[in-house]
Amino acid sequence: MLLPLKYRVFSAKNNKVSDRRKSCGRPNILCWIFALRTSVADVICAGKKLKVYKDSDQLGREAARILFSHLKRAISRRGKAAIVLAGGSSPRGCYRELALMLKRNQEVLNRCFWFIGDERWVAEDNPESNENMIRKVLWEPAGVHGEKIFSWQAGSGEPAEKALAYEGMLKKFFRKLRAPKEPRGPDLVILGLGEDGHTASLFPHGQVIDGRGNKRPVAVDLHGLTAAIYVDHLEAYRLSMTAGFLASAANIYFIISGSNKKGVLKRVLSREPELPASWLNLKQTSFLVTAETV
Secondary structure (H helix, E strand, O other), X not given: OOOOOEEEEEEOOOOEEEEEOOXXXXXXXXXXXXXXXXXXXXXXXXXXXXXXXXXXXHHHHHHHHHHHHHHHHHHHHHOOEEEEEXXXXXXXXXXXXXXXXXXXXHHHHOOEEEEEOEEEOOOOOOOOOHHHHHHHHHHHHHOOOHHHEOXXXXXXXXXXXXXXXXXXXXXXXXXXXXOOOOOOOOOEEEEOOOOOOOEOOEOOOOEEEOOOOOEEEOOOOOOOOEEEEEEHHHOEEEEEEOHHHHOOOOOEEEEEOOHHHHHXXXXXXXXXXXXXXXXXXXXXXXXEEEHHHO
């Protein structure tokens, strides 16, 4: 079934929403895809969950604004906010803008606690480290204090041991934070999307390694909160939160840019079960993407 391409257009200037059948043509508006030339399932999914921006600059600004509003709401509700961050290139613009907002709002900054959804098996000062990127782009410019950062401390020791240690930190933190009628996990999770459909370090065909060296496939129902994962085609270990823990978040945002993600995004919106990113396409999930991605 093919449907006409139609946009719901939000103008920050006059705070009104209108339907249009053409490209928006204005530099400062947020376009939501209302219907795609795909299946009905995609259209239903995209109706509220897919927000499309004209370029990476606009994506970064608007994503930061959205995330900052979630942090403020979480703090007003339970006194602090727990956020899980993604590595990769797509969220960098968002992190830069968010750093500026946090630096101007110390009350919010001082009540945020920061986790990293996954990490490469390298030291935290390695250029390939997700923590290294986040520290330089977000934490240092914003002035985040070290005690608010939960590091994987990757690159030394055994991957399975480091995954288990991080799980222990998560359990301790969220056990104290949890209250009746509150989310049992993070307030906010940021995710990226790989061309192969991976998110965090949940790779298709990845192998979870336990402390005894036993292997089992990466799956949606992995036991526990974290995992050490060996990725054959990268010939490398990764540390990652599991889909189960990420799914416990109150809000999940995929931040995606690049025309190379167009095909895989369509598959994730269709919830193809073999793609790990599809496992996190849930009712509390939204996709913030650039126009070239859809």
